[in-house]
Amino acid sequence: MIEIIGYIFIAVGLMFDFFGCLGLVRLPDVYNRLQASTKCVTLGTCSILFGLFLFKGFTASGIKALLCIVFLILTAPVSAHAIARGAHISGVKLWDKSVCDKYEEDKKEM
């Protein structure tokens, strides 16, 4: 029974991974791609690791999978934030149909 729940978690995680990578291809500029791919791929991989934890239980590899989930949730948003800041400072423009860019205005004032 618990193995079937593990398979369901892995399949859902793979589906979110697939949607995130589809977003990486379809969306129009760096920031939108960063949003779609970071959210979907991080939670999808966490779901796969949780499926592994359900398979193994509280053995060595199960607890390592839980630690790996904590590492991923702590580090993936930080690296996304660093890439977004670096891209904006290096001068990548937003998409043409974007509504507003308050950061650009404030950078000019400084």
Add this chain to the structure above:
Amino acid sequence: MKSRIILFFLAILVWLGLTWPPDWQHISIGILVAIFVAFMTGDMFTKRPHLFRHPKRYFWLLYYLPIFIWECIKANFDVAYRVGHPDLPINPGIVKVKTSLKSDTGLTFLANSITLTPGTLSVDVDQEEGFLYVHWLNVKDKDIEKATKLIIGRFEPILKRIFE
């Protein structure tokens, strides 16, 4: 000194997780390495170690986790809907958000929560005046106060009780 002791116990906890069936060889090596790490980098870990003694903060952390996980799942379905739609219903832009958190840890957790919740991504932090620049996938309001209420209205009071 207190900060070093806290870092020592955290390092021992992570080491126990990495070498789970505990035996005395792994634990003795772990204690030596944790003492070394706590001695070298302990004073950078936290500036206000007395905050670790309040049990109320741990309960608020337990209250915060389910809300955060629920928002994560909602964010994933939102992004999957927008990506799979043939017309790409997005309306992006960078807005400004005002926060009243001051400490480093609180700001870091606030930025991480913003990045993992529906349609928002933190781009930069202005720590002196408390402004966050947030890239929003579907801009509903450009005004600072309304955007603040829509984006971080759910997290900020709880994070304030945990980290401030």
Add this chain to the structure above:
Amino acid sequence: MNRRLRWLAGLLIIIALFVGIIFYPPASMLEWQSISLMRFFFILSLCCVFCLYRIMRGPTPADRVVSIDILGILIVGFCAVLGISTGRPWYIDIGIAWALQSFIATIALAKYLEGKGFEE
């Protein structure tokens, strides 16, 4: 209305693709587990192909850095699926090490994008 129908049709096609990859051709109950794990590898490889396409085509350097970051997280997923399918416990060690390593690499690449040194 027409738009909504098109969106529903696209969703159905994607779900049918997933179910088809996982369940077709039908395997007997005994070998179903190992074969379905092999099919999970196929979906993860498809995601990696999308990332490589973005690395190849990306108009700015920032796009390529994003793809490298995502590839690093996908490889952790590969390690987890390998750990289940072969039953060896040390694949997840590789996963943890790879996650931390790719985080440091992404921070270094982001600093390179900013065009500054590491002193700051």
